[in-house]
Structures are given as structure tokens and as C-alpha cells.
Amino acid sequence: MFKKNMEWEIYKKYGKKPHEINKKNKTINLKKRRRKAYKNYLTSEKWRNRRKEYLKKWGYNCQECGYSKPGKIQIHHLNYFRLGEELDSDLIALCKRCHRRKHL
Ligand SMILES: [Zn+2]
Numbered sequence: 666m667f668k669k670n671m672e673w674e675i676y677k678k679y680g681k682k683p684h685e686i687n688k689k690n691k692t693i694n695l696k697k698r699r700r701k702a703y704k705n706y707l708t709s710e711k712w713r714n715r716r717k718e719y720l721k722k723w724g725y726n727c728q729e730c731g732y733s734k735p736g737k738i739q740i741h742h743l744n745y746f747r748l749g750e751e752l753d754s755d756l757i758a759l760c761k762r763c764h765r766r767k768h769l
């Protein structure tokens with residue numbers, strides 16, 4: 666009886682049944698976990714080497730505005746499908762300003 670009432674309270678408050686709310690939370694947690702894994706990857710040795718290799722090959726200049734200054738060029742992921750095994754076509758070198766614009 667009490668459980669039923671609680672479910673009704675939740676339904677009134679959120680417009681959803683409890684199991685639907687749980688489902689939503691699960692996808693949010695998954696997104697959080699993926700973001701965390703991505704952040705970890707960006708600080709890994711593997712990614713540092715991948716970055717260096719890419720910049721060496723394609724040059725230290727922004728592929729959007731042409732700005733060129735070693736150490737100021739960042740690598741942006743065009744997609745995240747092959748995280749850790751990126752092809753050169755999954756990446757783009759950008760200056761800080763152009764990179765920020767990509768994430769707006
Ligand atoms: Zn730029």
C-alpha cells in the first residue's frame with residue numbers, strides 16, 4: 666500500500682513512473698562515465714604520443730585559420746568512434762580560439 670502511494674507521489678511530481686526515472690538516470694550515468702573515460706584518455710601517455718605524431722605529420726598550424734605556433738595548437742576530435750585508435754581523419758589541429766568555437 667505504502668509503496669503504491671510513493672509511486673503515485675513520484676508520478677505526480679515527475680510525470681513519470683519510478684522505473685522510467687531509473688532508466689533516465691542510467692543513461693545519464695553512462696554519459697558521465699563515458700565523459701570520465703574520455704577525460705582520462707586525454708591525459709594518457711597514449712594520447713600525448715598520438716597528438717605529437719599527428720602534429721609532426723600535419724604541421725603545427727591551425728587547420729581553420731592557419732595560426733601557427735608550436736605548443737599552442739590543440740587537437741580536436743571530429744568524432745569519438747575510434748577513441749584510442751583514431752585515424753588522422755578523425756582529428757583536426759586547431760588553435761585555442763578555433764578549438765573553443767568548436768565546443769560552443
Ligand atoms: Zn585557428
Ligand SMILES: [Zn+2]
Nearest residue numbers: 740741742767
Ligand atoms: Zn575538441
